[in-house]
Amino acid sequence: MNSPLDGKVRALDLSMGWAGPLVGQMLAEMGAEVIKVEDTRRFDWWRGSLSMGPPEAQPIERASVFNTANRGKLGVTLDLNSARGIELVKRLVKMSDVLIENYSPGVMDRFGLSYATLGAINSRLIMVSMPSFGSNGPECNARGYGNTVEAMAGVTGLNGYHDNEQRYTLSNALGDPVAGLHGALVVLAALRERARTGRGQLVEIAQVEAAIPLVAGAILEYQFSGEVPRPRGNRHPRYAPHGVYRCAGDDACQPGHPWLAIAAETDQQWRAVADALGLAHLAADARFSDASQRKVNEDALDAELSRALATMSADDAAHRLAAAGVYVAPVHSAAAVLADAHLASRGYFVAIDRAVVGTHLYPGAVARLSATPLSADAPAPLLGEHNRAVLGGMLGMSEAEIGELEQSGVIGTRPRDDRGATR
């Protein structure tokens, strides 16, 4: 037995972007059959825009993010604004265990696909609904994606340099994967509950509510101190040095980006930093004698370290600091992460050949299960790639019926613009 959900769980993925699709991707890694349903007019927005290239270049098949978040899924198109399309969704629901959607509140209802309707068709259905801010409350209709959700969770308000007011959005639209991971967790929990009770259920995850716990520390700090925590940048509230410093020349992995993150928690680690970098005079400097002194004189400390590191090779400094038992890491760009020898030794990235774009390395499954390894090496589907397999093979529709659906635009393999013309 290699894939625990193989032949046991079928999921319909009606979601877009990252949060919802990640749930289906993780179920696919466990062997579930995941059917991604898109509309040829309103295809997953993570495919990007048709205007990004001429039609023959198939621009919406070239989106790295879509092609990563939808790995291992079957791709089906259905016009959700047609009665025929909705009827087919319901037929698929009847045969499915899980449905994932991250539309704004009310959209599924308008399609005629509310949980009340779908649960009546299939009482074993586990429906995961992932609205940005929840399905009720005064601001539930506000629009939010990963970055805006992250902002409303209080994360962005904490992200800035220690010495200026500008706030910055994180590099990774964190609200999305955090909501998606909660979705994957709750599907497995609900499947377990269903095995006991025989019944499915609706689960709602407001994306913003999934991200707020990540700043629980700051929320409690505010309650205890009455002061609103402000950004700390690269600094730490209690110890120093704790920063990102520029070194000389080029990092082998990362030409032109020789930044090192360095931290010392204890006095002993601080002395190790100074020794490893040949800065014995700093270890002896009274301004830096203990953690509280180093915090008080942190600007001076950072200036001294910056001056010294600016003449050292990042690789060399990193090796020496690591050997001295200090926290140190190169500040990796995406290119450097791909070249990370430790990740490579664990076979983290997996090569996948995907139509239109060819072969690339993709992030592998995070959990390494010793007996039932996950598999993250199947490509994302092309738009409507599996229409025939799913509608014919699974729903038993004839070639003539499928042809008719194509004629009437209920299904298709080419995107259509708002006027309905194929591109």
Place this chain on the structure above:
Amino acid sequence: MRYRALNDVRVIDLTHHLAGPYATKLLGDLGAEVIKVEPPWGDAERRAGPYRKGAEDAERGGLFAFLNQNKFGVTLNLRHDRGRELLLGLLADADILVENFAPATLPGLGLAPATLIEKFPRLSVVSISNFGQDGPERDGLLNDLTLFARGGWTFPVGEPNREPLTPPGSLAQYVGALYGAIGAMQALTARDLGLGRGQHVDISLLEATVATMIYETVTFQYSGIVRERAGKRFAIGPFMIVTLKCKDGYAGLQMVTDKQFEGLCDLLGRPEMFRDARFHTALERMRNNDALLEIVEKFFLEHERAWLYREGQSRAIPLVPIPSVAEVLEWEQTKARNYFETIEDPVLGAIRVPGTPLKLTSHRAEPARPAPRLGEHNREILGARLGVNAGELERLRAAGTI
């Protein structure tokens, strides 16, 4: 809150600090019975704050109280033979062991995950570690600063002409925790859907961090372009994802689609701009991103957050104020959904903590149980369940085993 979805699951929690405890909290919130096993001197997180003013020497800080709700607490010194014996007693009928020691620690105590799984075939062990259970840097040091840096989150953030900006707090560790909780459920699901036995689940915080860097590693291969720091912008692309100063603070805009751009032009009072050749397609908006930013930036500076939020959202643009955590706590939306929970913590008093993000509808959740005092359930768990009598409990306490 506490659900019952996993009420047939027993978790032994050997974790400390943050990533491990949040993983087991997620399982406990879903109804699993979580027994937190601490050394007699306690999880170091108890001393990590934040504290109430004047109560800095309390038995625990606020984050510990949040991370360890819905758990029972026992103490065991695993360096003592009897401590290890009692742990094995707890593992005999457990489904999951979660641990986040350095990879060499448990094997050094004769408690290697593989050995435990062999001894208890239905048990799965979830190990959450910095770099994973193997590889050249398996035993390396990592903290939040270096995890963010190494995992690729830091590099693209901040001003182009100054140092890259580290994200706040321990965000990536929470991500690792989520993978840990999911890993536990994956092992449990595999066991009960046919495998029939437990297994070892290896979670590397570094890999969890890389997995959530918006697939930048793939984007780089497709385009050959490394995303550089773009200041207040998320990146320079066929969109405008930006954090902007307004009259009374900061607001965040995430304009991606043509429709959203049309809405934005309307918000700016310049509907004709939608047809402007410089901005008409996503590709043009990428090419002329600086010019577009300049226009939007100027407009935001002249308006207040609340106005921008209301008027932007009424045009279906993802545009939000950037609240402080104090404002999140008082946000009408979280209040209407009863999101924050007030827990009566026996040490810290009433505190408001984030509630569960998972809203199951199959049954009602019960209020959360506060985090355990150190060794609070020694008598209940070690005594009643493992049959350690009162006399021995006293002797174990005196010997420093519990």
